[in-house]
Amino acid sequence: MQYTLDHIARIMESASVVPAAPVEHLLLDSRKVYAPATALFFALQGPRRDGHRFIPELYRKGVRNFVVSSPVDTTACPEANFVAVADTLAALQQLAAWHRSRFNIPVIGITGSNGKTIVKEWLYQLLQPDQVIVRSPKSYNSQIGVPLSVWQMEEQHTLAIFEAGISQPGEMERLETIIRPTTGILTNIGEAHSSGFGSPAEKAGEKMKLFARCPTLIAGKDNTAKAVTAYPASAMLYTWSRQSPAWLTIQSVHKKDAGTVITAENKGREIVIRIPFTDDASVENAITCWCVLLQMGMDHAVISERMKNLQPVNMRLELKKGINHCTIINDSYSADLSSLEIALNFLSQQGASSAKTVILSDFSQSSLDSHRLYQHILSELKRHGVSRLIGIGQEISRELQSLPSRESGTPSLELYDATAAFVKQFRPSQFREETILVKGARVFGFEEIVQLLEQKVHQTVLEINLNAIAYNLNAYQRLLNPATRIMAMVKAFAYGSGGAEIAGVLQYHKVDYLGVAYVDEGVELRKAGITLPVMVLNAEEVTFDALTAYNLEPDIYSFELLQSFDRYLQQEGIQHYPIHIEIETGMNRLGFDTADMEKLAAFLRSTSSFVVRSAFSHLAASEEPEQDAFTAVQLDKFITAAAQLEKDLGYSLLKHIGNSAAVARHTALQLDMVRLGIGLYGINSAATNQPELQPVATLKSTIAQLKHLKAGESVSYNRRGVVTRDSVIATVRIGYADGFSRRLGNGQGKIWVKTAGGGGQLAPVIGTVCMDMTMIDVTDIAGVQEGDEVVIFGKELPLQQLAGWAGTIPYEIMTGISQRVKRVYFEE
Secondary structure: OOEEHHHHHHHOOOOOOOOOOEEOEEEOOOOOOOOHHHEEEEOOEOOOOEHHHHHHHHHHOOOOEEEEOOOOOHHHOOOOEEEEOOOHHHHHHHHHHHHHOOOOOOEEEEEOOOOHHHHHHHHHHHHOOOOOEEEOOOOOOOOOHHHHHHOOOOOOOOEEEEEOOOOOOOOHHHHHHHHOOOEEEEOOOOOOOOOOOOOHHHHHHHHHHHHOOOOEEEEEHHHHHHHHOOOOOOOEEEEEEOOOOOOEEEEEEEEEOOEEEEEEEEOOEEEEEEEOOOOHHHHHHHHHHHHHHHHOOOOHHHHHHHHHOOOOOOOOEEEEEEHHHOEEEEEOOOOOHHHHHHHHHHHHHHOOOOEEEEEEEOOOOOOOOHHHHHHHHHHHHHHOOOOEEEEEOHHHHHHHHHOOOOOOOOOEEEEEOOHHHHHHHOOHHHOOOEEEEEEOOHHHOOHHHHHHHEOOOOOOEEEEEHHHHHHHHHHHHOOOOOOOEEEEEOHHHHHOOOHHHHHHHHHHOOOOEEEEOOHHHHHHHHHOOOOOOEEEOOOOHHHHHHHHHOOOEEEEOOHHHHHHHHHHHHHHOOOOEEEEEEEEOOOOOOOEEHHHHHHHHHHHHOOOOEEEEEEEOOOOOOOOHHHHHHHHHHHHHHHHHHHHHHHHHOOOOEEEEEOHHHHHHOHHHOOOEEEEOHHHHOOOOOOOOOOOOOOOEEEEEEEEEEEEEOOOOEEOHHHOEEOOOOEEEEEEOOOOOOOOOHHHOOOOOEEEEEOOOOOEEEEEEOOOOOOOOEEEEOOOOOOOOOOOEEEEEOOOOOHHHHHHHHOOOHHHHHHOOOOOOEEEEEEO
């Protein structure tokens, strides 16, 4: 549908006079500029970021249309068009609601505590052979995500499926106005996102507001019974239950042969489906989808056939090490324009300094005709700096071969009719030192391509959730004053998580500074395309060349180091080089004494070598309430010393002393900047007043072998582990060379063994931890098999618990993970 800026202004009830400029795309993020000539930027305001600040940047990128709620300096953007509104978020939602009102197609609205995205994606799989479907990208279900999802609706679509998620009262009414579902799905009512509500009943009532004008509702009675009592009696309610009679009554659930057979009664007849999953969540989500298809009148023979072929929903983009120093982004589960845009943004984020290759399959579902679709895809790849496109599939090959001569900068093409054809001619030498996005529809089996490209290492894996990094960053940002900057610490290989990969996420989310321990860590970041200012905590004279060559900013903590660096800079003819001054206030590790500020300032004034960017100090015990008096003394010493230094230098400095623990516990310590370290990685270093964080890292391995021992037999070196009964012992592919401490041997530590059905159980370590292997006692865990996955630490087994068993701290565990352990980065 065509919109013009003046039309949109009238929809949003703005009094602004603007031209009839065409608008096709809504833009909310200055990092994701798409087709700037027809984009409309909404300057959203949050507790930490104000979109109005990014208008000059967007103007330089070619954006000319803006929706604003604060005064803007129009002289800096002479050709820009501004639509003034009272609230930019409300205006965005108002526009999306108006767009929705133009369609009369069926719209399915889904809410609930869990399962929304899986149900949406499975309904898409089940219905897409018969419908042209528009749906929420990934899990776009928020106050911002829902408007962007609905904006995708076009004339070609015959069905829409949208998610709605809430975190506090008052949100669902706005989403209901935008989605206006004709069929509602309530997946369940659980504990997720409960913190913003006074009671479970309040949360359930808020979720039900999505269905205020919805004529049809589908829900499971077993965990939504109280909620659906509020549904109007005049509307159609379709329920399913495993515990009591319902419209779809589940009679039996049998898990066998890597699948589940579900028998139910509907309208007096017995019906059966089989799904290729055994975990309880998948069973519940499949039954919900079953209920939807029955309500829609689909023939049960068709339902049964399609249920057998349900595919897992991959909720994440995986970043892996590849052959020949390549980086692989695995998104080999879907092929649609919405998820392509997400994947390309991730590619740009992680492949800033390397060549980029994209491997794509046919795109089977799009409202565009094939010719326009692949022209659009090519222009998107060009915009993201992709140098090579490998197309696999008959349609993509046909359309790209038929395109006229391409513009400069368009990716080079390699085309194959099928995955097998690509695999047959594959040569590892064709891929070297590049970032490769592998993205295709599930039927193309691109997992085989990923296996060819992936670097082969042993089966112990450290998974890094990049969404959790962003979540934890936002959790701390909400506690900061708007003017307080953030230095994110990525020293020690980002606490074992991977410096360049983590830094790429932090740069994308616009932190102000990065901090590393040594110059070589900073050099790695620069080579990976990181452009943020980087402070180096331990600069040495032998690294001055690399320091200045890569524009890294040293922490200067002594007169000896200061004078040495001054001599180097003068010899090289470098002036006004940025440095940071460390002040000793009680840590007694490194730093200038507080009494030396006048002498320090005099030296700094005597040379043109330096400009001081910041002054900082380290807290000794900010996480311990019993040391709060000492922390207050440190703060007083630092403020006095920094003020003296500023006065004598004659210019202002950034001042920072607060760390992760101090952000919440000591608001007075925020000053100009804070340094976030272990908290970014999901570890609360203080027991009190800390934000709710998400674990970032999960260390996994697999069972190499099972042994059946008789009572009295021993396990591992020195016969320290002796079984007192007939036992089953599992050998796990991890040892102290991987970072699993020998202190965890002989029953001191435990490992989480995943079991059939999605659960798990702790198994104690037996005997001595070996260099490459660890043995655990799985006698009491049913169904354990060789090759089963185990978790060393993660959501199932917190890192803090493992550190406690080892008698150490989470820092030591994280930084001790060997570099031979494969890192896999993923983004939900």
